[in-house]
Amino acid sequence: MHGANYREGNGQVFTRRKYIKGKPQIKIAKFQGGKRGTYQYCVQLCINEKMQLRHMAIESTRLAANKTLEKTTGESGYYSRLRIYPHNMLRENKQIATAGADRISEGMRRAWGKATSLGARVKEGQCIMELYVNGDAHLAAAKKALKSACVKLPGTPTIKVLDWNKASP
Template identity: 75%
Template sequence: MHGGCYRIGNGQPYARKEFIKGKPQTKIAKFQGGKRGEYDYVVQLCSNEKMQIRHMAIESARLAANKTLEQTTGETGYYSVLRIYPHILLRENKMIATAGADRLQEGMRRAFGKAVSLAARVQNGQCIMEMHVKKDHLEAAKKALVGACVKLPITPSIVVTPTKKN
């Protein structure tokens, strides 16, 4: 399975897991990290285009960002949240490429495919991940999200928003 084949979501997404035996489990371990609390800034990773992102890429981006930020701020110096969930099933119709394969398979007839992975469809401008940090760690959070951008199949933008204190 090649990730480039699944970047652009063509057609209607397939998310009916109750009809598929052996459905893949999501690789994302945690959707929230760090410690909740009062923070000065929200640093968001936003998409620049419409795209599908596989769950392996989401998890590796989350791990890269959290690990980088945890080294500078500690475990309690930030709070990170994943804002997307991979619920779309990606299917693959595997073809046999050996001698005598023409007698074993049906080709494109009844080619539903086997569920091999999960993905999240992201719209233009949608938030993928956000980090809540204090003023001291703002640059470290930007650096962490730049490191997470490398793991994603798109080039997202980083948006910094100050939180309003009443």
């Protein structure tokens, strides 16, 4: 199964897990990381096109950004937050690929498919992940962390920097 097959979200979103046996578990371990507090900058990772992101891609993006940033700022020098949740269930109608499969498999007849993965539908310009940091040195590290995490995502993400002077994110 390739992720490129599920990049475009065609049709209606299917979210009802109640009716499906063997539903896939979400791979995202944590949606927030680091230490909550008052921070000077908010660095956002935004996606530039309408697409569907699979939960494995979201988790690998989060891990890459957090590990890179934790090396430079320490565990309490930043706060990260994922802004999307993979609600959409992705199904696949697997075909048999052995000898005599044309007599056994039913092709596209009743092609509902088994639930294989979860995905999040994102809009153009939507923020996927935020990192909150203090100081210019940490700001450069946060930009570098998100740049290395962009490789894990399909499409072309952009990085935005916002001044952030609130009590808590």
